[in-house]
Amino acid sequence: MKLQKKTLSIITHGISVLVFCYLFYLLTIGGFGSDPIKELEHFTGKVAINYIFIIILIPIISKVIHWPNLFTQLKALGLYCFTWATLHLSIYIILDLGFDLALFFNELTARLYLAIGGICWLILLLMALTSSKKAQCILGKYWGYLHKLIYIATILTSIHYIMAVKSGKTEAYIYLTIALSVCTYKVISEYKLKERSQT
DSSP: OHHHHHHHHHHHHHHHHHHHHHHHHHHHHTTTTTOHHHHHHHHHHHHHHHHHHHHHHHHHHHHHHTOGGGGGGHHHHHHHHHHHHHHHHHIIIIIISTTOHHHHHHHHHHOHHHHHHHHHHHHHHHHHHTOSHHHHHHHTHHHHHHHTHHHHHHHHHHHHHHHHOSSOTHHHHHHHHHHHHHHHHHHHHHHHHHHHHHO
């Protein structure tokens, strides 16, 4: 079992490092086209979205294939997700807006999709700050409630994506469909579990 966990950790970190290496490779060869800042924002945002979807799908996949060790990777995946989301936000603030914080807050109030993205980032921040065992012990049962916000963040992230892209929205709608399906499944599963515990 320990070997399986170690192998999973190697795979998780190995793939995550490769994604960072791919980003660096694209930067060195000028692979972000004629509008590199926008493309860079899109790339980092897309990676963050993929991480968040992997996180919410792990409980389902783990149940289907009977591999509970997958749960051991949630913390690492969550931190990678937060890292990419922060990189996405930083590129927008620093490169796109020239680190003009006044303009940034004006944009947040003027553009709904940016406000939604900001809420998603705050949720990921809270989860990253409380990802340790110590935080879990301090928060007790509230830790579980807090980390269920990942499902809300997934839906909001999908909406942010739909509103942000000007064309090719099909993929964004697929993300939203998956998010709503997983969240519905989660609600139904927890309701059934609660019913069984009361009988």
